Amino acid sequence: MEGLGRLTNHVVSGPVPIREDCGAQPTESDEVLSTAMGGDWPKRVRARA
Amino acid sequence: MTETRRVLLDGAVCAVVRHGEDLVAADGRTVGEADAVHLPPVVPTKIIAVHLNYLSRVQEFGTRLPAAPTYFHKPTTSLNAHRGAVVRPERCRWLNYEGEIAIVIGRTCRNVSPAEAGGYIAGYTVANDFGLHDFRDTDAGSMLRVKGSDTLCPLGPGLVDDWDFRGRTLRTLVNGEVRQEASTDEMEWDMHYLVADIARTITLLPVTSYSPAPRRTHAPSIPATSWRSRWRAWAG
Numbered sequence: 153m154e155g156l157g158r159l160t161n162h163v164v165s166g167p168v169p170i171r172e173d174c175g176a177q178p179t180e181s182d183e184v185l186s187t188a189m190g191g192d193w194p195k196r197v198r199a200r201a
Numbered sequence: 202m203t204e205t206r207r208v209l210l211d212g213a214v215c216a217v218v219r220h221g222e223d224l225v226a227a228d229g230r231t232v233g234e235a236d237a238v239h240l241p242p243v244v245p246t247k248i249i250a251v252h253l254n255y256l257s258r259v260q261e262f263g264t265r266l267p268a269a270p271t272y273f274h275k276p277t278t279s280l281n282a283h284r285g286a287v288v289r290p291e292r293c294r295w296l297n298y299e300g301e302i303a304i305v306i307g308r309t310c311r312n313v314s315p316a317e318a319g320g321y322i323a324g325y326t327v328a329n330d331f332g333l334h335d336f337r338d339t340d341a342g343s344m345l346r347v348k349g350s351d352t353l354c355p356l357g358p359g360l361v362d363d364w365d366f367r368g369r370t371l372r373t374l375v376n377g378e379v380r381q382e383a384s385t386d387e388m389e390w391d392m393h394y395l396v397a398d399i400a401r402t403i404t405l406l407p408v409t410s411y412s413p414a415p416r417r418t419h420a421p422s423i424p425a426t427s428w429r430s431r432w433r434a435w436a437g
Contacts, residue, residue: 153370154369154370155202156325156361158327160284161285164288176336184338190261
C-alpha cells in the first residue's frame, strides 16, 4: 500500500480437517464459488464475453 | 509520518519504530526489518469491515452499491501479522483474499460528524481480509466463519500516522503477480464518513497502551479499534 508498506503472508494447509460430527459442512454452491472467485468466476467471465 | 510496529524482541513483545531497514525500540535495541518477528501492529477491541465501497468491485461483481455502507464484524481472534501463515483447514477449498486499508482508532469515538472523525483516527495499516467461503452458505449472511476464522485477518507491518488516504494506490500480489490494483479515490464513502457512520451506534475504543516507541513517548496509547475499509475481491 502506497505509504503504508507491504504486508506479506502465505497460505498453509491446516492438517486438522473440519470436524464432521457437528455443525454445517463446507459447501460449493454457485454463491460460494462466485464470491470466492470474483471476476474470475467462469459464469461471470462468460457473461462478460 | 512515523511507522510503529510490534515485534518479538529477545522473547518479549516490544514496540519499535521503523528507521529505514531497522526497527528501533525505546531502549535503543535494534533489529533488522527482515529479521524481525512481527505481531499485529495494534491489538483492537473489535474489527469492523465494510462490504461494498469501491466502484471496481461493484463492476467486477456486476452489482450495485447500496444506498449506504453495510458492515460485518471479524473477531479479534482472527488477527494475524506480517509474514504470518494463513491457515486453510483441510476439507476447505475456497480461501480468497482482499487487500485493504485498516483505520486505527486513537481515542474513544461515538456520535461524531464526518468532519470530526479524522481527529479520532490514530493512523492506518494494511490488512488482508481473507475469507473461507466454504462456509458462506451456512453462515447465512453473518460471515462469522467465512471472515472470522483464525488467522484470516493479517494486519501490518506497522501503524503509520499522519498518512493522507487520498489518491493512494493499493496493490495485491499473489506469487509476485499483481492481482488487485485500485486507487483510494474509488471509494464511495471515505474513511471519515465510515468512522462517523459506524460511531452513530457503536463506540469505537482505543487500545490498551503498551511501551511506546521512540518519538512517540508522549503518546498516551497506541490505538485500538481497527476498522477496515474493504477493497475489492479477487479469486484466490
